Amino acid sequence: MSAPGVAYTRSGATSPSSNFRILQYIPDLETDMEARPLSSEALYQRHGKASTKVQKLFWYILYYLQIQFRITKYLIKDCISKPGIVIIQRALSPKLVFPWNKVLMRRVYTTTKFLIWDFDDNLVNSGEITDFERQLLVKNADTIVTTGEALKATIPAMARKRVIIMPTTDGQLRNIEPESMIANRRNTYETTVELLWLATASSLPYLQDIVPHLEESGRQLQAKLNKQLVLHVVCNKPLKYKPNNFTLDNVIWTSEIACKLTLQSHIGIMPLRDTEFCRGKGGFKILQYMSAALPSIASAVGINVKYIRDSKDGYLIGPAYTCSWEQAILRLSSDWQYYRTVSKAARQRWNEQYSYHNNLHQWNEILSQQFNSKIE
Structure with missing residues (x-):
């Protein structure tokens, strides 16, 4: 039986944004969520450490192909199992989207009962998110989670009422005095x-x-x-x-x-x-x-x-x-x-x-109250 919700992240714990925005909370959430990293940690690290132009090109191609084919696999799965919650961290498909993934993204983004978009950088300014995906998320996300007013201002005015501010924090040392x-x-x-x-x-x-x-x-x-x-x-x-x-x-x-x-x-x-x-x-x-x-x-x-x-x-x-x-x-x-x-x-x-527990409480509020109100 699949989890009630799925969370798409760029990679695993070696990706700081993936880990500290989403993954670190999953074990403590009141809602059962399944993590879906789009690149392996090994490939994510090799892609990030590449120094020469040849190395960058080689590892980027592998990195990008893995992301695209995992997107295809997972979105087909979502079309079948229909999870109640889908979290998109940053952008599902950075830079560009394969044509068949556009079809799948449009299907999942428009039919998911509760869609959440979480991001912590100016993705438009950096060119990380495509216009296609950004427009799809702005239109269909029930909740948009970001780190502050500057990033909230990058969202079109008509969608800002759906934005929740949540800082990125680190819970590793929370139990040390x-x-x-x-x-x-x-x-x-x-x-x-x-x-x-x-x-x-x-x-x-x-x-x-x-x-x-x-x-x-x-x-x-x-x-x-x-x-x-x-x-x-x-x-x-x-x-x-x-x-x-x-x-x-x-x-x-x-x-x-x-x-x-x-x-x-x-x-x-x-x-x-x-x-x-x-x-x-x-x-x-x-x-x-x-x-x-x-x-x-x-x-x-x-x-x-x-x-x-x-x-x-x-x-x-x-x-x-x-x-x-x-x-x-x-x-x-x-x-x-x-x-x-x-x-x-x-x-x-x-x-x-700005503590881990404050953010965990906020995530539980988002997932329980808003999700429950949509499915009851």
Whole structure:
């Protein structure tokens, strides 16, 4: 017997968006949901790590063909079994749609009792979603879930009443007491300041932008506090740079490594550029850092200014704020008691407003109340 609902995601747990928007909640949902990753985790990783043009082309073709044929298989299954709930995470078919899949998508999207579209980036700006699928989802989705007002504004006005705002958050550390995480960082705080940057390769240019600030921060930390600066880059590709005043630790992303370094590091960073695409980003990394009682330093762009209270649970860097990257790093590195206060405030804010349990409750509300009202 098939599950009452199915959730289409780009890949499995190795896809941060798939995992932290949808998959992590499935075991705890009150409604039985079946996950349907459209690419294997191995192929998703190889596609993401490809560096040369030949490698990118080869792995992209395999990656894309697998997605298209899995779409065909699963949609035919849905036409037969008719699940009551279908969740589409980001876009079912990125960039383009095979003709026969258009027929199947139109059939499933228009006949499903309760259709949910969840997305956490500006998919139109990035070109990830086709006009065909976007129009189909805008017209037929009973509920549209996204991360903030900037992305809500990308939905046509007539459909915005169906939009629900839900941040992307990370539940891996929810059962660890913040005091124990903060106390663990005390062991290295007196000699080393460890920065953490968690992201995918598409965001590497934003990190490259602040390298001069990190060089100066490393120089000041050494001169004023006799501390070493370490930057952990956890990504599917490395930051190609040879630093002079800090240590660069390039680590290929895995969930386990990301969790380990989040617990180990002292400060999380999230640089961005002030572009339309960046203003639409969901700020997930900030909430991931907050969940670990980790103070954040982030560009004052988009939703970042909502998540961080400047100097209270992190720092915002921008024309309207007083600190530079160097000053923010130095302030969080100079006084353990202040650092501890900011760290506790970050986790408390996460607990109160952006926690795993808050999102789980919201998903249960969406799936139970609205679905039940449609089928009764």
